[in-house]
Amino acid sequence: MRQDFMYGQAFGRWLISSFALSFFLLNVAHAQADKALYEPTIAQAGKDVIWVPTPNDLVVKMLEAAKVTPNDLVYDLGAGDGKIPIQAARQFGARAVGIEFNPDMANLARQNAQRAGVADKVTIVTGDIFKEDFSNATVVTLYLLTTLNLKLKPTLLNMKPGTRVVSNSFMMGTWEPDLVINPETGGRGALTPATGGRGYYWIVPAKVQGEWSVTGLPGITTANLSLQQKFQKTEGTLTFGDNRSQRVVGKLNGAQFTLSYKDANDKEQTFIGEVAGKKIYASLQDSPTTVITATKLH
Ligand SMILES: C[S@@+](CC[C@H](N)C(=O)[O-])C[C@H]1O[C@@H](n2cnc3c(N)ncnc32)[C@H](O)[C@@H]1O
Known part of the structure; x- marks a missing residue:
């Protein structure tokens, strides 16, 4: 009986010390893991630029x-x-x-x-x-x-x-x-x-610089659009079939292309299109069901 009791006590002590040891080792491991974290210094050299974190x-x-x-x-x-x-x-x-x-x-x-x-x-x-x-x-x-x-x-x-x-x-x-x-x-x-x-x-703007043939503008059989582009800004000339031409200014928002022009009745119109490579699929702001297509000539 007494032997059992002593054995129980020894086992208890062993259990406590094992727990303590495991706890200690776990802490050491954590401390080592944290210590292993690289600690960079603000403004330290980098290949092409120093390291400074964005706030x-x-x-x-x-x-x-x-x-x-x-x-x-x-x-x-x-x-x-x-x-x-x-x-x-x-x-x-x-x-x-x-x-x-x-x-x-x-x-x-x-x-x-x-x-x-x-x-x-x-x-x-x-x-x-x-x-x-x-x-x-x-x-x-x-x-x-x-x-x-x-x-x-x-x-x-x-x-x-x-x-x-x-x-x-x-x-x-x-x-x-x-x-x-x-x-x-x-x-x-x-x-x-x-x-x-x-x-x-x-x-990033779509690329629209060049000559485009435009069909579907209300009242105009075909038009020619000549565009110069500076990043998201464009300007150029829109020429109707009867050779009437006007300066136009446009803007790109990614692939979305917006261009203002004056229609055959001299009314200001906004053409809103989606650029897909050599095509622009568009409609007019005032009449969204209008189907306008521009095809890149060169
Ligand atoms: C000014 S820090 C900006 C860090 C992070 N983008 C931010 O805003 O917090 C520039 C980082 O670019 C790294 N770097 C410098 N030249 C590099 C290169 N050619 N290729 C890859 N990383 C480079 C540096 O080591 C540095 O960490």
Whole structure:
């Protein structure tokens, strides 16, 4: 009996010390895991640009400006600690990819995505933004430098019309932003002159420069439209079959093309079309059932 009691006591002590040891080892493991997290320093060198994280409020405003939804695939070029892709997944439900050159940083971004519970939606690629393919992105986010934005500009302009691009601080040269983001003014970003913004937003425009033959304009058999394009802005000449011609100004919002002209009765009309390669399918704002087709000649 006494032996049983002593055996019970010894077993109890063994159980307690085992628990204590396991608890201690678990803590050590956690401490080591935390210690293993790479700790970057603000402004540390990067391949083409230093690391500085985008402030939290601006991350949200940039993603709001781009109207990110769960249907989007967001790419952050130069992803740092992964905060933009992580927020795109966590708050907006998007799938997101970060491209980061520094392998330690990329690893940290992966660990951060894991800790934020969005590892299933966020992929971090260790690579160079000038070599990796991001052509399937629907939204591209940037916090680089103007020189790097300019280097990326031709690639961005060749992306699918309607792709949204958002940049912290740095602009895109002569490609004016569609929206300037100023979190201080509230809302999803305010349209203000393109100065003093904290972020900038562009929508990749469809390419419409050239000569078009237009059928379906009310009262006009065929018309010829000659367009010059500067990014999202267009201007040109619309010539009716009887050789009457007029200067016209248009605007692109991704693949959506809006053009104002004066009809055969000198009434101001707005043509709203969808650009699909060498065709534009359109109608008039005042008469949405009108079927207008423009075909690219060259
Ligand atoms: C200013 S930080 C921005 C980080 C993050 N996008 C953000 O807004 O919080 C720029 C990041 O780009 C990375 N970087 C620099 N050159 C790169 C390159 N050629 N390819 C991929 N990443 C690059 C740097 O290591 C750094 O983490």
